Amino acid sequence: MVSLSRLAGVAASTVSRALKDDPRISEETRRRIQALAAESGYTPNILARTLSSGRSGLIGFVLGPIENPFYSELLLEAVGQAAARGLRLLMLHAGAGPVEERTAEALLNYQVDGCLITSAELSSRAASICRDHEVPVVMINRVPRDHASAVSCDNVQGARDLAALLLTGGHKLFAIVKGHPTTSTSLDRERGFADHLSASGIDVTLRLDGGSTYDGGFAAGRVIAEMPDAERPDAIFAVADIMAMAVIDALRIAGLRVPEDVSVVGFDGIAASARPAHALTTVVQPRAAMVARGLDLLIARMGSAGTLPDERVLLPGELVLRSSARMARG
Amino acid sequence: MVSLSRLAGVAASTVSRALKDDPRISEETRRRIQALAAESGYTPNILARTLSSGRSGLIGFVLGPIENPFYSELLLEAVGQAAARGLRLLMLHAGAGPVEERTAEALLNYQVDGCLITSAELSSRAASICRDHEVPVVMINRVPRDHASAVSCDNVQGARDLAALLLTGGHKLFAIVKGHPTTSTSLDRERGFADHLSASGIDVTLRLDGGSTYDGGFAAGRVIAEMPDAERPDAIFAVADIMAMAVIDALRIAGLRVPEDVSVVGFDGIAASARPAHALTTVVQPRAAMVARGLDLLIARMGSAGTLPDERVLLPGELVLRSSARMARG
DNA sequence: TTGAAAGCGTTACCAG
DNA sequence: CTGGTAACGCTTTCAA
Numbered sequence: 001m002v003s004l005s006r007l008a009g010v011a012a013s014t015v016s017r018a019l020k021d022d023p024r025i026s027e028e029t030r031r032r033i034q035a036l037a038a039e040s041g042y043t044p045n046i047l048a049r050t051l052s053s054g055r056s057g058l059i060g061f062v063l064g065p066i067e068n069p070f071y072s073e074l075l076l077e078a079v080g081q082a083a084a085r086g087l088r089l090l091m092l093h094a095g096a097g098p099v100e101e102r103t104a105e106a107l108l109n110y111q112v113d114g115c116l117i118t119s120a121e122l123s124s125r126a127a128s129i130c131r132d133h134e135v136p137v138v139m140i141n142r143v144p145r146d147h148a149s150a151v152s153c154d155n156v157q158g159a160r161d162l163a164a165l166l167l168t169g170g171h172k173l174f175a176i177v178k179g180h181p182t183t184s185t186s187l188d189r190e191r192g193f194a195d196h197l198s199a200s201g202i203d204v205t206l207r208l209d210g211g212s213t214y215d216g217g218f219a220a221g222r223v224i225a226e227m228p229d230a231e232r233p234d235a236i237f238a239v240a241d242i243m244a245m246a247v248i249d250a251l252r253i254a255g256l257r258v259p260e261d262v263s264v265v266g267f268d269g270i271a272a273s274a275r276p277a278h279a280l281t282t283v284v285q286p287r288a289a290m291v292a293r294g295l296d297l298l299i300a301r302m303g304s305a306g307t308l309p310d311e312r313v314l315l316p317g318e319l320v321l322r323s324s325a326r327m328a329r330g
Numbered sequence: 331m332v333s334l335s336r337l338a339g340v341a342a343s344t345v346s347r348a349l350k351d352d353p354r355i356s357e358e359t360r361r362r363i364q365a366l367a368a369e370s371g372y373t374p375n376i377l378a379r380t381l382s383s384g385r386s387g388l389i390g391f392v393l394g395p396i397e398n399p400f401y402s403e404l405l406l407e408a409v410g411q412a413a414a415r416g417l418r419l420l421m422l423h424a425g426a427g428p429v430e431e432r433t434a435e436a437l438l439n440y441q442v443d444g445c446l447i448t449s450a451e452l453s454s455r456a457a458s459i460c461r462d463h464e465v466p467v468v469m470i471n472r473v474p475r476d477h478a479s480a481v482s483c484d485n486v487q488g489a490r491d492l493a494a495l496l497l498t499g500g501h502k503l504f505a506i507v508k509g510h511p512t513t514s515t516s517l518d519r520e521r522g523f524a525d526h527l528s529a530s531g532i533d534v535t536l537r538l539d540g541g542s543t544y545d546g547g548f549a550a551g552r553v554i555a556e557m558p559d560a561e562r563p564d565a566i567f568a569v570a571d572i573m574a575m576a577v578i579d580a581l582r583i584a585g586l587r588v589p590e591d592v593s594v595v596g597f598d599g600i601a602a603s604a605r606p607a608h609a610l611t612t613v614v615q616p617r618a619a620m621v622a623r624g625l626d627l628l629i630a631r632m633g634s635a636g637t638l639p640d641e642r643v644l645l646p647g648e649l650v651l652r653s654s655a656r657m658a659r660g
Numbered sequence: 661t662t663g664a665a666a667g668c669g670t671t672a673c674c675a676g
Numbered sequence: 677c678t679g680g681t682a683a684c685g686c687t688t689t690c691a692a
Contacts, residue, residue: 011663016687026661041462046439047377047386048685051668056377058440061421067601072402079424088436089421091391094409106418109376110388132371214605249607271397275544277579341679346671354677378669381684 004042008033019044050111059298060112061089064119064141065096067213068242069270070285074118074140077291085295093119099126108133114298117142136301140294141285143184144310149301151293151313155185155267158283158317159192162237162265165281165319167200168328171235171263175206177220177247179239186212189239189267206233210243217243221250224262234262235325241266241273241282248278248324263325267317274322281325283317290315334372338363349374380441389628390442391419394449394471395426397543398572399600400615404448404470407621415625423449429456438463444628447472466631470624471615473514474640479631481623481643485515485597488613488647489522492567492595495611495649497530498658501565501593505536507550507577509569516542519569519597536563540573547573551580554592564592565655571596571603571612578608578654593655597647604652611655613647620645 005012010029017025018033036042050056059082064071082089090110093099099119104126107115114136127146130137137148144150166174174197179186194204208223210216217238224232224247238244244266248258258264266273269284293313301308321327335342340359347355348363366372380386389412394401412419420440423429429449434456437445444466457476460467467478474480496504504527509516524534538550547568554562554577568574574596578588588594596603599614623643631638651657 012686013664013688014662017662020687024661029661043435043438045381045441045685047380047441048668049687050377051375051381051670051685052687054668058420066402066406069399069402072396072399075405076396076425079421083423083430083433088440090388091409091419091421095406100413103413105373108373110418111375111377214602218605246605249605253606272544275548275576275579276583342669343671343673343680344678347678350671356677359677375669378684379671381686382669382671384671384684 004033004037004040007040008036054111055302056111056113057087058090058110058112059087060092060107060110060115060135062092062099062115062117062119063094065212066094067096068240068268069272070241070268071118073270073287074291077287078116078118081288081291081295085299087113087295087299089116101126104129107135113302114138116140116294116298117148134306136298136306138294138298138301140290141185144312147310149297149311149313151290151297151315152185153283153285153290153317154314155188155317156192156195158267158319159189159237159239160196161317161319162267162281162283163193163196165321165327166235166237166263166265166325167197167202169235169263169326170328171326173206173231173233173235174202174204175208175224175233175236176204177208177210177217177236177238177243179210179212179243181209183212186239189237193237210238210240210246212240212243214242214246217246218250221247222254225251225254225256232262236262236264238264238266241268241270241280244280244282244324245272245278248280259324259326265325269318269320274320279322279324281320281322283319285317286315334363334367334370337370338366384441385632386441386443387417388420388440388442389417390422390437390440390445390465392422392429392445392447392449393424395542396424397426398570399602400571400598401448403600403617404621407617408446408448411618411621411625415629417443417625417629419446431456434459437465443632444468446470446624446628447478464636466628466636468624468628468631470620471515474642477640479627479641481620481627481645482515483613483615483620483647484644485518485647486522486525488597488649489519489567489569490526491647491649492597492611492613493523493526495651495657496565496567496593496595496655497527497532499565499593499656500658501656503536503561503563503565504532504534505538505554505563505566506534507538507540507547507566507568507573509540509542509573511539513542516569519567523567540568540570540576542570542573544572544576547576548580551577552584555581555584555586562592566592566594568594568596571598571600571610574610574612574654575602575608578610589654589656595655599648599650604650609652609654611650611652613649615647616645 005015018030118140139150208220210220266280266282273280273282335345348360422433448470469480540546540550596610596612603610
C-alpha cells in the first residue's frame, strides 16, 4: 500500500480510505487510486489490517465427526457461505476426537473474530479460552454449553413426526438405535420419539447403542435381525441416517425385507439417504439455513463487543417420505 | 509481549528470543520468562509475527469434490498432520465447483506460506497468482499443471493390478466406468486397466461415463443391467469406489448378483468400501502417506525460496481382495 | 478532502 | 548474552 501511495503520489492514509470507499474522499482521487490498484495487481495485506484494526476476517471452524457425511455437507455449506460474506475458515479441527490444547490456542494466535462449532464440543479449556477473550462462539447442530449461541434443527419435533408416521403406518413394536450418548442432538431425538409414543400409551421396547457410526448401526441391525420373529420390532428409528442405512444393510443381509418385514427411519437427510438403494424415510435438516443463521448470529456478535445475549434458534426439519417405512394403506 | 517484557523487566527482543528457544540467551532468563508467560496466560500474536517475519504458518487448502468420501478422509488426514507440524489450514474451497477469483486472492491477503490442492485444479488465475508470488504449491491426488509439485498414488499400476486380478479370475467381457473426463487420476486408471488387458490381447468392450459421482455410477450400472445377458460384461472396473458401489447397487436392484453374475472392482479404498454391504475389491490409496509426503514437499519449498525444483512422487496403492469380484478357483 | 504521525505485536539487525 | 530501534503494512486519530 505504501507502494501504491507512492505510485499515486498521495499519502498512505488516502489510499486506505480510497480503497474502502470512505465517504470523505473525492470521487476523482478514489477512481484514480482504485484504477491504479487494479492494474498494479495490488492486494491488501489482511494480516496488517488485523494488527491495526483488530478484525481478522477469520472464523475458527471446528468440524465434527466427518466420517458422517452430514458433516461433510455442513462443511461445504460453511465454506461457501462464509466466503460469500467475506470471511474465511481457519480449520481448527475435524473428526471425532477431542480438540487439542494447542489447537484451541490457535484461536487466539490467529485472532479469529469468532468461532463456529459443529462438533460434540470444544474441550472445556478451549471453551474457557473463548469466554475469557470474548471470542463469540456459535454452535451448529449442538446445544450450547457454557456461554455460546446455537442453532439447530428441531430434533424433538422431527422425531415426533417420525413416531407419528410409524404409528399411523400400523407398527406395533418400536426400537430406537441410539447415537453418541453425550450429544444433545441424539438425546433430543430419542426423547421426542419416545414421548410421542408414550402419549399413545406405547413404549419403546428396545434401545440399542449405535454410537452415531455406520458400524454401530450395523451391529445394532444385526442384533435385531437375530431376534425371534415374534419379538422383533417392526419399526426402527435410528437417530442418524448413517446408522439407519447400516441397519437396513444388516437386516437385508440377514434376509429380512425393508419395509415389508421391518420399517426403518432415520434423521439428518444426508444425500445418500435419497438413493434408491436405501430410499430412507427421514427428517432432513435444513443445512443451508442452519449455516446461514449461524453465520448471522456470529457476525452480529463479532460486531457488538459482548453486548448481545446468547441466543438459541431452532429450525424445523422436513419429514421426507420414502420407501424404507411402511405407510398407512400403502 | 510488550506486557511480558515489562513484567519481566527485560526488552521485548529478549522475550521474543526466550520464547523461541534462541540459543544465545541464558538458561535462567529463558526459564524465568517462559514461566512468566505461562502463568500470565500469554499467547503470541501470530499475525504480528507474520507481518514482521513473513511466515504465517498458514496453508491454503483447496479441497476437491467432498461429496466423495475419499476427500473427507483426505481432509481429516490433512488437518491432523498439519496441526502436528504446527501449521493451520485456511480453507479456501471445498466441493466440485471451480475456485472463485476472490477466493484465490485470499491466498495473498492472508500471506499463506504454501498451498495444498486436492481438487481438480486451481483456476488458471489462481495458479498464476501462486506462481507470481512464489507461493509453493503441492497437489495431492492430482497431476501438476503449470508449476507445482505433486504426490499421488500410482494409478496406472493399481489399475493394472485390478485387470490382472480379473483376468486370472476368468472374466471374459470387460467394462470401464469412467470418471470425470478431465482428471488425470481417472485417465491414468482407465489407461492402466485397458493397457494391461491389451497385453493379453483383450479389449475393453464397453466404456461408460460415470462422472466420478454416485449418481453417475448408478446410471452406468443400470445401463449394464439392462443389456442382454450374452452381451453384458462380466467384469466392471469403476475408476472410483463411490461409482463402484453405485454400480453394485444398480445391478442388485435389477436382480443381478455380484459377484456371481458380474464382478465389480473400484479404486480409492474409502472406508465404506470395506463394509459387508459392498465388500468391494479395490486398490486403497495410501492416504496418510500421501498427505505426509505432500506436507514434506510443501514445507521444504516454503523454506527455500523457489530454489527447489518441482518434484513428483508416486506412491504405491494396495490391492485389497474382498468379495465383489469372482476370483480364480474361488 | 488530504496529509502526517502514532500505533498494532512481533522479529531482525546492530550495538553494547 | 541483552537492549534498542527500525521495520512489517495497515488503520486511526489529529491537523491542515
